[in-house]
Amino acid sequence: MQCNVQNIRLKDSQVSWCISQPWEKGSLRKGMWCLNFGGPGVQMTRQTVAVMKEAAAKRLTEEAAAEGELMQYGNTRGDPKYRIELAKFLTKMYGAPVDRDDILCTAGATHGLYTLCTQLFKAGDIVFVEDPTYFLAQVIFRKDCQFTMVPVPTDDKGMDMEALDRLMTEYKDKGVTKTSEKTPYRSLIYLVPCFQNPTSRCMAPERCQRVVQLARKHESLIVCDDVYNTLSWIPKPDGSFDDPPQGLFAYDKKTDTDYKGGHVVSNGSFSKFMGPGLRLGWYEAPTRLHAILREGGFLDSCGGFNQFTGGIMGTAMELELVEKHINNIRKYYQDAVGAVCQVLRQKMPKGTKFHEPQGGFFIWIELPDGADVSALRQICMDEHKIAFLPGHTCSPEGNYQNCLRISFSYYPKEELVRAVTVLCEAATKMLQ
Numbered sequence: 001m002q003c004n005v006q007n008i009r010l011k012d013s014q015v016s017w018c019i020s021q022p023w024e025k026g027s028l029r030k031g032m033w034c035l036n037f038g039g040p041g042v043q044m045t046r047q048t049v050a051v052m053k054e055a056a057a058k059r060l061t062e063e064a065a066a067e068g069e070l071m072q073y074g075n076t077r078g079d080p081k082y083r084i085e086l087a088k089f090l091t092k093m094y095g096a097p098v099d100r101d102d103i104l105c106t107a108g109a110t111h112g113l114y115t116l117c118t119q120l121f122k123a124g125d126i127v128f129v130e131d132p133t134y135f136l137a138q139v140i141f142r143k144d145c146q147f148t149m150v151p152v153p154t155d156d157k158g159m160d161m162e163a164l165d166r167l168m169t170e171y172k173d174k175g176v177t178k179t180s181e182k183t184p185y186r187s188l189i190y191l192v193p194c195f196q197n198p199t200s201r202c203m204a205p206e207r208c209q210r211v212v213q214l215a216r217k218h219e220s221l222i223v224c225d226d227v228y229n230t231l232s233w234i235p236k237p238d239g240s241f242d243d244p245p246q247g248l249f250a251y252d253k254k255t256d257t258d259y260k261g262g263h264v265v266s267n268g269s270f271s272k273f274m275g276p277g278l279r280l281g282w283y284e285a286p287t288r289l290h291a292i293l294r295e296g297g298f299l300d301s302c303g304g305f306n307q308f309t310g311g312i313m314g315t316a317m318e319l320e321l322v323e324k325h326i327n328n329i330r331k332y333y334q335d336a337v338g339a340v341c342q343v344l345r346q347k348m349p350k351g352t353k354f355h356e357p358q359g360g361f362f363i364w365i366e367l368p369d370g371a372d373v374s375a376l377r378q379i380c381m382d383e384h385k386i387a388f389l390p391g392h393t394c395s396p397e398g399n400y401q402n403c404l405r406i407s408f409s410y411y412p413k414e415e416l417v418r419a420v421t422v423l424c425e426a427a428t429k430m431l432q
């Protein structure tokens, strides 16, 4: 694979831009190592272009000879082929059945989250989040929606369920006090249960079961950003890859005796394994939520959320192009992440902790207690033009001052190894 990183130094204004929106102004490629960027690299997006080109040629030929549905407002659930093929594709990828009737097309996970937040909740309502959590979801919760964010502690198995139950009881009378047909939930629980951002860990099955019970008990809606589930490389003895852990949506079984109309939404996206420029995603959502969303002003006016791209993607899945693409990138990331972790094991200061991910885009690194990651970030930016995400930005209360998140998603393996080697040397020097 070609390496695009050239030795061009950036001005200070460009450096700060790299931290907030590294894909703008070219800082991903011009002399920076933006290890804070969680998007697919050039090799991946080139493959996606080839997939979309082939699928578009077929679908647009069909459309030209038919009624031109793809250019219309479209069904409020999304293009029918998209939903049918997505259900088949996810069933294969997850190794567990996905029902097309649960699927509704979105314009990506950010859009999906924002829509649920604004359509079902109002300022002052409560959202329980993992600590640490996906740093940009906090912008939607805090700034856009003005929710009260309640951080819940986590460990290697995910969110602490005892703490969640306690906090939900404590906040019972705050936020939504009266539910209705249009707003059936009292609060929101935001989770990334599978290859979490920032830690890449997966929630343990017993906690998945428990969180659904708690959501039913406290009349809360769990929204899972399921954006990394298909991006897994859990090895099987025969050299193939195992299914990812079961998604949380499957734990909210319609056949349960205490099923109460549905308390989980799986908020999926094509951004990570195909490309964020597609702005394409989906909900797996309970029937009552479909009704609320489809009767809302947005869908009522615009038809499907992303009719055109969804339609092309439907054909891409029908042709099994997406599945082939995923199998290629799984092998690629498995190799890249192995190489990066080897450098971390050999070169990070003594006492540093991390685990080698088997999915997702990130490595969460815990430096020894007392290490000042903000100072390290400054050194890395000023002296080495390396950016990473400081751990405290993922915490609503500014915890994890000695932690950082690096992404292995964008740069080729050789570049990653070089950048991470420099990062390790800078950390070792700073801690000496």
Ligand SMILES: Cc1ncc(COP(=O)(O)O)c(C=O)c1O
Pocket (backbone or CB within 6 Å): 038, 107, 108, 109, 110, 111, 134, 192, 197, 225, 227, 268, 269, 270, 271, 276, 280, 281
């Ligand atoms: C947990 C999580 N949710 C959502 C997104 C954004 O997804 P999309 O591009 O589909 O809006 C990201 C991207 O970093 C993410 O990590």
